[in-house]
Amino acid sequence: MKITIDALEAYLFDRYNEWANEQSLFMKLVEEIGEVAEVLNKRAGRKSTDETDLQEQLGTELVDMIHYIVAIAAINNIDLERIMIEKDKKASVKYNHPINLETFLSTRENNNY
Ligand SMILES: [Mg+2]
Numbered sequence: 001m002k003i004t005i006d007a008l009e010a011y012l013f014d015r016y017n018e019w020a021n022e023q024s025l026f027m028k029l030v031e032e033i034g035e036v037a038e039v040l041n042k043r044a045g046r047k048s049t050d051e052t053d054l055q056e057q058l059g060t061e062l063v064d065m066i067h068y069i070v071a072i073a074a075i076n077n078i079d080l081e082r083i084m085i086e087k088d089k090k091a092s093v094k095y096n097h098p099i100n101l102e103t104f105l106s107t108r109e110n111n112n113y
Pocket of ligand 1: 035060061064
């Protein structure tokens with residue numbers, strides 16, 4: 001199953017729009033950023049750990065970050081997909097990238113990968 005940012009925004013809008021606000025969601029995001037930092041510190045040996053699967057834990061904490069980032073966008077009716085494409089297009093020109101996200105996605109879609 002593929003998850004689109006659009007679909008995730010719709011899902012999180014339904015979950016949070018009635019009662020959450022951007023400040024509380026942002027505070028949760030900052031907490032999750034700290035949890036990512038903790039996993040990275042464990043992976044680098046700067047913090048001890050009994051956990052064996054730090055790769056899975058890193059994935060879990062990154063997902064938590066995405067959750068709150070997309071939730072903040074959702075309750076503000078921000079079209080993240082559109083902005084991501086536009087921003088990448090500008091960055092690709094500025095930094096002279098050989099391909100931009102929009103072209104990459106079109107190519108990928110046309111070649112079914
Ligand atoms: Mg977490």
